[in-house]
Amino acid sequence: MALDTPILMKRIPQGNVANRQTVWYDGYVATGGYAALDKAIAMEPSKIIDEMKASELRGRGGAGFPAGMKWSFLPPPDGGHRFLAVNADESEPATFKDQLLINTDPHMMIEGIAICMKACHLDTAYVYIRGEYHHHRVTLEKAVQEAWDNGIFGEKSRMGQINGRTPRLFVQRGAGAYICGEETALLESLEGKRGWPRNKPPFPAVSGAFARPTVINNVETLATVPAIIENGAAWFKTHGVARPEGVPPQVPASYGTKLYGISGPVNNPGVFEDHLGIKLSALIGQHGKGMRAGKQFKAAFHGGISMGVLGTDQYDAVLDFDIGKRCGVLGLGTACVTVIPQDVSMVAMARNCARFYSHESCGQCTPCREGSNWAYKLLSRIEAGEGTTADLDLLSELAGSMGSMPGSTICGLADGTSWAIRTILQKFWNEFEDKVAKPRFVGLALR
Numbered sequence: 001m002a003l004d005t006p007i008l009m010k011r012i013p014q015g016n017v018a019n020r021q022t023v024w025y026d027g028y029v030a031t032g033g034y035a036a037l038d039k040a041i042a043m044e045p046s047k048i049i050d051e052m053k054a055s056e057l058r059g060r061g062g063a064g065f066p067a068g069m070k071w072s073f074l075p076p077p078d079g080g081h082r083f084l085a086v087n088a089d090e091s092e093p094a095t096f097k098d099q100l101l102i103n104t105d106p107h108m109m110i111e112g113i114a115i116c117m118k119a120c121h122l123d124t125a126y127v128y129i130r131g132e133y134h135h136h137r138v139t140l141e142k143a144v145q146e147a148w149d150n151g152i153f154g155e156k157s158r159m160g161q162i163n164g165r166t167p168r169l170f171v172q173r174g175a176g177a178y179i180c181g182e183e184t185a186l187l188e189s190l191e192g193k194r195g196w197p198r199n200k201p202p203f204p205a206v207s208g209a210f211a212r213p214t215v216i217n218n219v220e221t222l223a224t225v226p227a228i229i230e231n232g233a234a235w236f237k238t239h240g241v242a243r244p245e246g247v248p249p250q251v252p253a254s255y256g257t258k259l260y261g262i263s264g265p266v267n268n269p270g271v272f273e274d275h276l277g278i279k280l281s282a283l284i285g286q287h288g289k290g291m292r293a294g295k296q297f298k299a300a301f302h303g304g305i306s307m308g309v310l311g312t313d314q315y316d317a318v319l320d321f322d323i324g325k326r327c328g329v330l331g332l333g334t335a336c337v338t339v340i341p342q343d344v345s346m347v348a349m350a351r352n353c354a355r356f357y358s359h360e361s362c363g364q365c366t367p368c369r370e371g372s373n374w375a376y377k378l379l380s381r382i383e384a385g386e387g388t389t390a391d392l393d394l395l396s397e398l399a400g401s402m403g404s405m406p407g408s409t410i411c412g413l414a415d416g417t418s419w420a421i422r423t424i425l426q427k428f429w430n431e432f433e434d435k436v437a438k439p440r441f442v443g444l445a446l447r
């Protein structure tokens with residue numbers, strides 16, 4: 001079933017991701033591209049922010065923070081530089097939606113960047129892209145060059161001067177560390193330093209890149225902006241999930257469409273746009289064309305591994321920003337779904353997650369550095385059939401106590417470690433009990 005009014009994929013033909021062609025500047029303009037920027041140029045910057053706030057667009061990078069509100073946090077211009085950092089690191093496991101946008105319709109994001117710069121008086125923008133995305137970076141650099149050549153940026157920018165300066169957009173390549181997707185680690189890396197997250201406050205809106213006011217937004221968030229400015233907030237809010245009756249307006253809803261990824265043993269893996277609020281079962285059934293023959297649904301990571309796992313009985317989970325409360329997970333995350341079939345061991349899955357986090361922890365905070373490594377060691381022992389019930393208790397305690405939300409770490413990588421492991425434990429506890437209850441020789445015989 002195709003979405004009746006796609007926002008992000010309107011120029012992108014459905015089908016195999018690998019066969020999609022890049023829409024370059026001329027093709028983008030021919031289908032109405034940069035009209036939203038022209039509209040924004042004619043608006044007062046504060047009115048652009050008002051429209052964004054009214055749209056209630058929530059960040060698509062994982063945390064779901066309202067974009068218009070974030071834009072409004074910057075202090076008034078004081079004559080110094082002001083920056084936009086675009087997060088194209090996309091290193092969450094099994095997440096590949098931003099790459100698709102960059103590779104197929106880069107100007108949609110670039111137009112969103114220009115509108116954000118205009119609204120927030122930002123003179124310089126950087127797209128920070130993961131080092132391994134070589135192919136996408138080449139595409140992006142070509143599109144950015146086109147934007148300079150066609151008067152979006154540079155001396156002859158149709159936006160004129162912003163913040164008393166020539167508006168500029170650059171591509172900055174990261175080295176390929178998961179932690180550099182965390183916004184303050186990204187800023188450190190952008191400044192040429194080791195990608196270590198910063199303590200907050202101060203928040204980037206006040207002291208970000210080079211200690212100057214900075215907006216940080218995800219690729220998909222910015223790519224959604226032109227449609228909102230072109231068609232208005234009210235139109236945008238006809239997509240997605242409306243706020244339930246009685247919920248106060250300050251509680252953000254789940255408006256708009258979203259890029260959903262599907263990987264795992266389904267017949268049609270890929271990236272698909274649909275309304276926020278689609279059910280997991282519909283995503284797998286309609287877009288993913290069902291489970292592959294011989295495979296049965298067991299669980300799914302619905303937003304990268306950091307949000308935690310949905311259990312077998314959560315096949316009908318509604319994928320919107322409220323999923324955390326409803327389904328016992330951290331949040332919606334990237335909405336890139338990894339489907340796990342019945343024949344995969346959740347103990348092995350948990351061990352694999354712990355291994356990832358232990359490798360990617362930057363090491364600044366003891367609960368994260370030591371906790372992820374201990375979790376990996378405990379899970380390795382349990383998976384090998386050598387664990388004890390005391391190991392399981394220790395693992396549960398560890399998984400329940402790490403993270404910036406309990407306030408024990410600087411950034412959210414530890415929360416991801418915690419939620420991945422704790423939800424697997426909660427929802428598949430019997431698999432762990434089976435492993436530790438068995439005498440050693442049985443465990444070995446089963447492997």
Ligand SMILES: Cc1cc2nc3c(=O)[nH]c(=O)nc-3n(C[C@H](O)[C@H](O)[C@H](O)COP(=O)(O)O)c2cc1C
Pocket residue numbers: 058059060061062063064065067087088089090091092178179180181182183184216217218219221222411412413
């Ligand atoms: C460990 C970690 C990795 C992250 N990786 C990414 C990433 O690859 N891309 C991204 O957009 N956001 C990532 N985030 C979230 C960013 O810190 C930030 O919330 C986001 O870029 C803000 O953009 P948005 O408001 O448009 O979503 C990560 C967060 C953490 C804690």
Ligand code: SF4
Pocket residue numbers: 179196197360361362363364365366368369409410411412413414
């Ligand atoms: S939580 Fe982990 S990744 Fe984040 S700053 Fe602390 S040690 Fe580094």
